[in-house]
Amino acid sequence: MSKKWLPILLILLLALALRLAFLADIPPGLTHDEANHGREAMGILDGIFLFYFPLNYGSEPLYSYTAAAFMRLLGEGIVALRLVNVVFGVLAIWTAWLWSKRAFDKRIALTAAALTAVSFWPLASSREALRAGMLPFFMMAAVWFFWEIVAADFTDFSRYKKAGVVVGFSVSIALTLHIYLAARVAWLLFPLFLVYLFLWHRSAFRRAWRPVLAGLGLGWLLAAPMFLYVRAHPYVLTRLDMLDGPLQALRSGQIVPVLQNASGALLAFVWPGYGDQFLAYNIPGRPVFEAVTAVFFLxxxxxxxxxxxxxxxxxxxxxxxxGIVPSLITGATANTTRNLAAL
Structure with missing residues (x-):
């Protein structure tokens, strides 16, 4: 094995160890969301197959189907249920390292991987059986394929490699939409970056816009059956009605609720006391970054x-x-899950 792989392998092993240690006991017990995913997974094993699950106020299906596969292999229980995000959390670190090395340099890539391996937010989300915990990996996969399209050497790819990259991008987008509600906003990153390229890097835009739009279109086409199911069965998705209060207020001319939520969501990253207050997801009030990492973040x-x-x-x-748009609208509560597309 080449020595150049040793640092990232050590980081991934550390990340895996921290995520596996006492997995059934920390955090103690199951939250209501975890328990519902467990019920959905066991229902799948009993032959109940749905495009969208009504528990958790409406639940995208990918996590529960993956958990069912883990339970089939390892037996029904909390370890199999939580192991899903352990695996995808470590894979997210590896994929982030690959992209950061290509987009920046090796030093930045290793630093990012090391911080993600040990930081509280990604560590906690990888130890809980919450569907949002799968989002960082598939979002990162979409970013990696997207960057391959944008890269200067994309035009040198063979026809089959180009097709493979575009299909990989579209499948990654589709899978994010099957994981968590925040993905319905996160995909906008890619057309927005195309606008940036059009304004400031026209040659890259001309090279990338067709395959990117093709990938986005195919991704939404792959996700269409789920959305058609939700449209035909609106009772399975009540979460939007619970979260759109600030937007309803904004439509009626009341801007204060949105501004309050946005300021609280931003302070939740760095200011003690403003972090997610929901005990199931966070140490109440703990910001995403502690003092030292907050300085690096800023x-x-x-x-x-x-x-x-x-x-x-x-x-x-x-x-x-x-990535933080959902919490800018809804505020700091549960932002540790709603912001995971930005991780």
């Missing part, structure tokens, strides 16, 4: 703003902005 935002004309930096700014 420094990264500032550096990216100064370097916004470089595509990689503009992309991460757009990614963060689009």
């Amino acid at each position: 420094a990264g935002i500032i550096i990216s703003l100064f370097r916004w004309k470089r595509p990689s930096y503009a992309f991460v700014l757009l990614w963060f902005g689009v």
